[in-house]
Amino acid sequence: MKPTSILLAPLALAATLLTACTPTIIHHTTYYTDTSHTAQYQDTRIRFLVMHYTEIDEKQSLDVLTHEQVSAHYVIPDHPKEKNGEPIIWQLVPESQRAWHAGLSSWQGTTELNAASIGIENVNLGPIDTPQGRTWQPYPPEQVNAMIRLAKDIVTRYNIPPTRIVGHSDIAPQRKIDPGPLFPWKQLYDAGVGAWPDDATIAKELAGRDPHAPTDVRALQQKLARYGYEVATDGVLNDSTRRVFAAFQMHFRPADYSGNPDAQTDAIAQALLDKYTQAAPPEPARPAP
Template sequence: MILLLSACSTYRPGELDIDRSIQAKSQNSRVEFVVLHYTSASNEASLRILSERNVSSHYLVTNEAHPHVYQLVDESRRAWHAGVSAWFDRSDMNSGSIGIEIVNQGREGDQWEPYNPVQIQVVATLLQDIIRRHQIKPHNIVGHSDIAPQRKIDPGPLFPWKQLADQGIGRWYDEDKARQYEQEFLTLGLPDIAWTQAQLRRLGYTVPHSGELDKASKNVIAAFQMHYRPAQYDGLPDAQTLAIMKALR
């Protein structure tokens, strides 16, 4: 028997016909986290830094009467915004996250620049879209200070985490339970530092196992306070701070 091959069945080097008509059901997005930052620079300087230097983010939201949203890196690609960081023991946060830079000067001396309410609403709309498309869990919407508390303080204590949580964005605590736990701590006394460190690890933070209130542990507590109790972020484990930790799930 002679088998004849037609010219159209001949494979030519460099040509590859990939059939994408069938997609597997068992898959999800590679994006697990969103990391929020402030730029500490003006609109123009922020755009220049994030597009021309050795740092980048997926999105930049300007601070204007009508904020402009730049997409500087495609969501399928790795932006360089998180640096050395970790969340729930996951390191190399750049690989699985979307970074959003918000134009805000941050801290200048003892003062923090307030966030533009219109800008925050634009950020909320952007976040809602990203969360929907990638099915990102509330506890994985974080600030740079949450994932790198030893070296970063952005987006700072004026960032409106509670306002976003009220819109279904990010994690927040049961405020009634927090008040109850605070009274219990005030009555019975505070747990030891090892308990606090264990709670922070449960919530995703990278913190020492020292059992002591060392500098690194205070930095993590301060980062937690800036996110959930921004009125006071001194890094000390007071009754209110520990009650919020306990009330968070």
């Protein structure tokens, strides 16, 4: 048996090498594709995760998002049903397809985020105006749990950086306020999803300043532009700039989202830049086409 084994070994090796070098030929309906060569410069279509609220109940949300000219990849009920102890989440659009959830939008230099993101709609009524003033519907714990499970899975599969997990108000601050000041950004961060500033860094950046003291408008505009917001950097505190400041505050300081450029907002912005922009991996270099 030994001579036979010795003869068969090189043949087996040759067969292995031949198989490894054989192109992968895929037959389509009227043509073949050869996938033996892979381009070095490519990346995933999905680079952002965008959170929304529906402003209507679950039944209405499913009807609107499946029949009207708006859609989202996922809808998380306010009280999800469970199967085997795990939440059931509606998926309306395959992740490989573009959903119509972001509209006119911009983040970190990318515009029209529908083409580069996954959108999650959370069933929530949003702002509720009463004679006593505006209130907001909270996000129930079971919905937050489902949100964390889904977001962690998406972020892991597509390697989405923390600063690219945003709200609709972040990417479209001139026209949107969802997912609102009660959205659990800090809970998501504690679970490993999204960005959040460190308290110690905020205190260091404040350096004893009154948190409510006015700060330089242009400097704050520049910091938010570096972080990802589409905002002018002209030092003018107009309504457009105030809406951007308010969107940032609603995300990272929901206790006060008046849009005023104060020292605490400036410190939070700098703390986020210190934590994420310096450590963020650079975009891969792409040669000119």
